[in-house]
Amino acid sequence: MSPFRLCLALLCGVSASAAAAQDFRTASQVDGLAIRPLSTLPANKAGAPDSEYCFSVNTEPKTPGGRAAAAANWAVTSEVQRDGLDFVTFAGKTTPGTSGSCLIEDGNLAIYRGETLLALIYATERTDRSIGSVEETVAGLRIWDGDWLSAPLADLRLYGDDLAILRNVASEDAFCGGANPVTTVYGLPIHLAREVLAADGWQPSIPKERPDGIPFFRDALIKAGLPEVQDCSGTGFGYCAFEYQSENGAILGVTTAGEGDEGSTPGVVGYSVNCP
Structure with a gap:
């Protein structure tokens, strides 16, 4: 952190977590998905979803960000740790279905460094697909939608420790x-x-x-x-x-x-x- 940024965080009324979010750069190349720096996770105003029979919902989050999302009444659907960051997907509504499936609505993906929230990925009004979960790939991370039969929604690429860019799903996966x-x-x-x-x-x-x-x-x-x-x-x-x-x-x-x-x-x- 630069001395000027440190001054802002400690002397000028901006919290350290907010400054960290401002330092974390983001961009989206995916129509219908946005990624924005964010330092405070809002609570789910609808209350905690009833996800007793939704197998994709994690009832015991492992990461600080996952626990923060659960405490804010969101249903945590996946957690991935990579490159010193935690990636947590959570939803405002979950509906159980056949074969262990789950319809996930009002889904989001939060990026944390420890207990500090850096950014949030969410669906805009340009799409009717919701974020369901995230998984690690060789090249980065893949975001899946929240439909009954989940399908790839976008790929997230990390560059260094301060840049995350949303991209369309890669045409080829490496194994x-x-x-x-x-x-x-x-x-x-x-x-x-x-x-x-x-x-x-x-x-x-x-x-x-x-x-x-x-x-x-x-x-x-x-x-x-x-x-x-x-x-x-x-x-x-x-x-x-x-x-x-x-x-x-x-x-x-x-x-x-x-x-x-x-x-x-x-x-x-x-x-x-x-x-x-």
Whole structure:
């Protein structure tokens, strides 16, 4: 902190936490999402959400920022610690649904350094999507929306210890130290996603055997030319698991939901990589 800023914080009526927020620079390149320096977290005027059956809500926050959000009557939905900062998502309303899902409304993401609030990310009137959670990626952090079936909303990139920029979701994710890239295939029908993944070097991994008693649409997927389907759930959102393998032995697991539109296949809702 510069001597002038220190003077402002200690002698000129500006609190140290407010000065820290002013020193933390932010910008957004995502339409519908704003990020602003902030030093004081407002309380949820609607009161604490009833989130007893919302599995995505953290009832025992671990970080100082998470505990501060819970004390202000917000429902904490995720916490990530990275580069000396805490990233806390919290919501004003949560509604439990099938298969452990949760509709998260009035969601926000707060950035803390210890107990000091630095900035807040929130949805503007230009979007009807809410912030649901945040997770760490190789390049930074990914923000997910609060829909029943959560989808990527934006990426947050950190530059040094004082600059955070919101960006659109990256077109490619890096795994295994960059050795196994995966093109972003969220929302694509699986029969198209597998073609995109093949271009990245991911080949279908066909199971030697499958569990009995799986819903009929698993067999329909096999007949549709998707023998890499591993398993499907018979209730809720109808999740199906697919598996792909790279030349170096990395395993890519892809998850779809539902049966897909007429004449199509289920859409991708998630994926992860097990490195060799």
